Amino acid sequence: MKKWLWVLLAFAAGIGLGLLYGWVISPVEFVDLSPETLRADFRADYILMVAEAYETEHDLDLAARRLAIFGSASPADIASSALPFGPSAGFTPSELALLDALVQDLRGWQPSSGGAP
Amino acid sequence: MNKFPWAAIPALILGLALGLGYAWVLAPVEIVDSSPASLRADFKDGYRAVIAASYAANGDLPRAQSRLALLGDADAYQALSGQAQRALASGDALQSFQLAQLASALQGLAPAAPAPTSTEAMAQVATSTAETSVPPILPNTSTPFDTSALFPVYTPTPRPTRTPIPPPGAPFKLATQEPICDENLPEGLLQVFAMLTNNRRQIPGVELILSWAGGEERFFTGFKPEIGNGYADAILAPNTLYNLRAADGGATLSDLTPPACQRANGESFWGSIKVILQRD
Known part of the structure; x- marks a missing residue:
């Protein structure tokens, strides 16, 4: 039971780290935008x-x-x-x-x- | 000692991958409210052209500079000059003139002449330029100009009163015309300087017409500010007679042709001609 708790925690931490990296640390860079933006x-x-x-x-x-x-x-x-x-x-x-x-x-x-x- | 939960490692990696996939692919940061600096290069060119057109209309240089700063060009002057040359090459004489006029103004000079009140006149320029058969005006290599130090941040609020663009001056007169035998200059080079009589200040944006039997070429001063803001040049073919005049009237220089010169070793070559046009 304790083992699966670690797995779930690691999974959640992974998602959190991924979002942090993808949205904050290194978000998708937009260049060559059109004037509508x-x-x-x-x-x-x-x-x-x-x-x-x-x-x-x-x-x-x-x-x-x-x-x-x-x-x-x-x-x-x-x-x-x-x-x-x-x-x-x-x-x-x-x-x-x-x-x-x-x-x-x-x-x-x-x-x-x-x-x- | 507790046993390490090795199964947590792949779970962490899987979670990381899912998180990144969501953040980068499914729901990336949405860009709204972008600045002109983020625009694609061709849109930036369009934006720059409109800035120059606006400047040609209102003569408001500080505002044009703050607008140019929005584009984030490392060298606004060079960007304008380069685009002016591309516009001229593509036959858009109006846009080329406006861009060159703003580029010259960035060098610290007031505009020399009002913008055309109609695009028809410039359309004629484009038509005649397209018909030319003589080598076009050579592109320039310009000096760096750092505008970022001038207007690093966009400030949309200043709305200064419009500065009227000065009216055209008196017709140009020939001040000097001299043949030059300089081996270091390109053969057949015609150098033209347009300047004011009273303070000899050079005038950018002056349209010149070079004509010969069967052809005509129009070009503008100010494209090579490293030589002079009122400077323009063209290449003359040997054994051809050319006429030169400013588009807004004044003296016509007739029978211009490259002088025959001799090098120190006795070889002959075609020299160049230097012309200074002045107006009050």
């Missing part, structure tokens, strides 16, 4: 950069291509996802206006042939 503030800042560039370039196809790294949602939806986050991220009113302008323009945007996602 970006933290919300980084994501919002990226979208703001796209809006800033769009203000000067006036190229909706290019803006849509830049936003497409966040997945297959419509560019307008991707751009608008930054709007609720903007105030808490410290975006200025003018930056929020840039974002809003990009969202509005993207709502009416149709991909040109071969240009957009």
Whole structure:
């Protein structure tokens, strides 16, 4: 009976050590991640950069291509996802206006042939 | 003396294996809220390009630097320069220009010219570049630049007022043009320096047009900051006449061709030309 207690204890200790090693000491390292995993503030800042560039370039196809790294949602939806986050991220009113302008323009945007996602 | 419970050893190993399997395979640590530094290389390139495009729009260098720091490049300047050259090679002149402009700004210079207001102009650049038949501008080897010391941590809150990008200056004028017989330089090398007249400060990001019978090549200053931030070069073929001018107007230098030179032992070789363009 005592022998099986040792076995059970060793088994449990093994599991515990394995989890400790796998989760804490040497967790799986993730590299080469896709932009969808970006933290919300980084994501919002990226979208703001796209809006800033769009203000000067006036190229909706290019803006849509830049936003497409966040997945297959419509560019307008991707751009608008930054709007609720903007105030808490410290975006200025003018930056929020840039974002809003990009969202509005993207709502009416149709991909040109071969240009957009 | 108690008998050692040998059966516990395989149980321990089995438990360890199960624990590791669960932690690494079945339920690995989930990555959410990652930083741009963890992105795949091509996504990082896209992120870097958008930073440069944003900088071209707002001229806010500190903010661009803090954004670049997020990518964790060991050498942000080199990353920008290299990507600018790749973009130029792939025909994306707009992106190449924006990346080169930001790379030059990182070297301590303000942007020299406003970004194009439309991609159409740069699309024309890309088209004409693709049609060229002369060897392209040589890639540079750049000097190291450590940005990690400048902005090691992302601080998203600073929102400085936009810095207006300076308007383009007066048209370029020819300051000097001289043939150089230097055996150590590549044959037919055309060296161009763009600088301001008043303080002789070099100007990066100036688009130059080199044309000849049947072809045209466009290139930018600032890709070889180790030589000069307003420096650009191209290789001229012997016995061909070239015209050189800045894309935003000014003097056109005509009939440029490599000078015939002689080495000390009497052998002949093609020399190079040094041109200095200035504007007020």
